[in-house]
Amino acid sequence: MASNDAGGEGAAARRAPEGPGWLVVAATFVGETSILAGQAAWLAMRGKFSLRETIRQMAAMGVDSIPIIMLTCAATGSVLAFYVADVLVRFGGAGFVGGMIALSFLLELGPVLAGVMVAARSGAAVAAEIGSMVVTEQIDALRMMSVPPVRYLVAPRVLACILMMPICGLFADMAGIFGGLVMASTHGVTQSAFMESIRTMATHADLMKGLAKTLWFGLTIAVVACHQGLNTQRGATGVGAATTRSVVLCVVFIFVSDFFLAQVLSGASASMR
Amino acid sequence: MSELRVAGLSYSVVDRLILKGVDLEVRQGEILAVMGMSGSGKTTLLRCIAGLIKPSQGSITVDGEDIVPMTETQLNRVRLRIGLVFQYAALFDSLTVRENVGFGPLQHRTKTPAAVAELVTSLLADVGMPGTEGMLPAELSGGMRKRVGLARALANEPGLLLYDEPTSGLDPVIARTIDDLIVETRDQRGVTSVVVSHDIPSIFRIADRVAMIDQGVIVETGTPTELRRSSDSRVRAFVDA
Numbered sequence A: 001m002a003s004n005d006a007g008g009e010g011a012a013a014r015r016a017p018e019g020p021g022w023l024v025v026a027a028t029f030v031g032e033t034s035i036l037a038g039q040a041a042w043l044a045m046r047g048k049f050s051l052r053e054t055i056r057q058m059a060a061m062g063v064d065s066i067p068i069i070m071l072t073c074a075a076t077g078s079v080l081a082f083y084v085a086d087v088l089v090r091f092g093g094a095g096f097v098g099g100m101i102a103l104s105f106l107l108e109l110g111p112v113l114a115g116v117m118v119a120a121r122s123g124a125a126v127a128a129e130i131g132s133m134v135v136t137e138q139i140d141a142l143r144m145m146s147v148p149p150v151r152y153l154v155a156p157r158v159l160a161c162i163l164m165m166p167i168c169g170l171f172a173d174m175a176g177i178f179g180g181l182v183m184a185s186t187h188g189v190t191q192s193a194f195m196e197s198i199r200t201m202a203t204h205a206d207l208m209k210g211l212a213k214t215l216w217f218g219l220t221i222a223v224v225a226c227h228q229g230l231n232t233q234r235g236a237t238g239v240g241a242a243t244t245r246s247v248v249l250c251v252v253f254i255f256v257s258d259f260f261l262a263q264v265l266s267g268a269s270a271s272m273r
Numbered sequence B: 001m002s003e004l005r006v007a008g009l010s011y012s013v014v015d016r017l018i019l020k021g022v023d024l025e026v027r028q029g030e031i032l033a034v035m036g037m038s039g040s041g042k043t044t045l046l047r048c049i050a051g052l053i054k055p056s057q058g059s060i061t062v063d064g065e066d067i068v069p070m071t072e073t074q075l076n077r078v079r080l081r082i083g084l085v086f087q088y089a090a091l092f093d094s095l096t097v098r099e100n101v102g103f104g105p106l107q108h109r110t111k112t113p114a115a116v117a118e119l120v121t122s123l124l125a126d127v128g129m130p131g132t133e134g135m136l137p138a139e140l141s142g143g144m145r146k147r148v149g150l151a152r153a154l155a156n157e158p159g160l161l162l163y164d165e166p167t168s169g170l171d172p173v174i175a176r177t178i179d180d181l182i183v184e185t186r187d188q189r190g191v192t193s194v195v196v197s198h199d200i201p202s203i204f205r206i207a208d209r210v211a212m213i214d215q216g217v218i219v220e221t222g223t224p225t226e227l228r229r230s231s232d233s234r235v236r237a238f239v240d241a
Helices: A009-015 A021-045 A051-090 A094-135 A138-144 A149-185 A191-201 A204-230 A235-272 B042-049 B072-079 B097-101 B103-108 B113-126 B142-154 B172-189 B200-206 B224-228 B233-239
Strands: B004-013 B016-026 B031-035 B057-062 B082-085 B160-164 B192-197 B209-214 B217-222
Touching: A021 A149, A021 A204, A051 A094, A051 A149, A094 A138, A094 A149, A094 A191, A094 A204, A094 A235, A138 A149, A138 B072, A138 B082, A149 A191, A149 A204, A204 A235, B004 B042, B016 B031, B016 B042, B016 B057, B016 B192, B016 B217, B031 B042, B031 B172, B031 B200, B042 B160, B042 B192, B082 B142, B097 B103, B097 B113, B097 B142, B103 B113, B113 B142, B142 B172, B172 B192, B172 B200, B192 B200, B200 B224, B209 B224, B209 B233, B217 B224, B217 B233, B224 B233
Parallel strands: B031 B192, B031 B209, B082 B160, B160 B192
Antiparallel strands: B004 B016, B004 B057, B209 B217
């Protein structure tokens, strides 16, 4: 990590990769983020973090993101219902509309859209905030006061994001299903048929699978955003670059890890059956 | 009061050597000014002394302890005795002046919140900033920020204070105030001080001894009078400029 960088080691790191450079960069990234996550987890387990800062971050990263998550998911739920209801009603499958929309949101759209919105809104804010602190020497000031930046900045953000993501996911599911319900009702699907379809097709396990994904997304967003912020270089331009990288990496990791999580969680529930 | 010894200190970045075997000694309660042109390695030297970057060679001894081989955790213990006043103050944007100054003692729980509040009031009065407790850094001028930065550095009661370009970007009157504060801080608290600067009038006003650094090498060390009389062309070029 470049928090102890005078512009020197970072420059060395940028020049170093030769040959399979991307492999070195990828391995360094994985190593550094794993260490950061480990350190944050260790501090959290020992209670060595600011509770006040964690609560502040829970509000900033989670609660403040809920309106925009709900808006996005309600819109997506409506659009989904618009297409699904149109087709299913035509082929006599009106009784499946609610269940299909609910399953789509509980298993996939709710967690992923909530993750993307939190990454775009809060992850970017975290990377920009920490990045600005790096370039204005505030991170060095923390170190000079013997306050480890991981303890003061990273641990509260990681903890807050992990705790708030399932709640954001829950609101995403509710808004998406509600948006679907409203749109489906304009296509001849009654409210009771919609709800009955959900009761028939969706289970608590589906909800839990989706919420389990959000825990991983929360960890990914907070760790990647903090890592990018701490590795900011070259002034204001660097802050912008770190913020952009943070959002791009978080979104990519959410989609890629979602693919694997879907397999793992489906496998886990199949083996339980 | 602390004692600082730097021996054979080198620092390199990729293939560029920034510090080349720097030797320095700062006695207890002394103000040593390190002067040199931009890019001469002054700030890098200060960051090495603060333990913010690791030198490639040499030793830095603070009160008999070599900090170079120390881990970050070990350095945290030593840094409690070192204060650094940053060039642009590096105050925490989101915290008030009160929270900035009291940050260290509150984080380390070395004092009760009431005692910290009292300490903050007294430190702000000492640096000529009474009544600014509730202000945010964005509401302060450059000179005010530096004074708050000094108050924050003093809150942990350091034995060694490092100043990075304390008068840069300030008008002569405010610069003079900062100079007076540096000397007062040493006189009242007995703090050993290292001041990195290229402000010649300021250096000669406050320093007990001056070290001239040029391209990563200490070319001369002596009292301000000795430096003024130096025959070294690099020192002459800088002092007479």
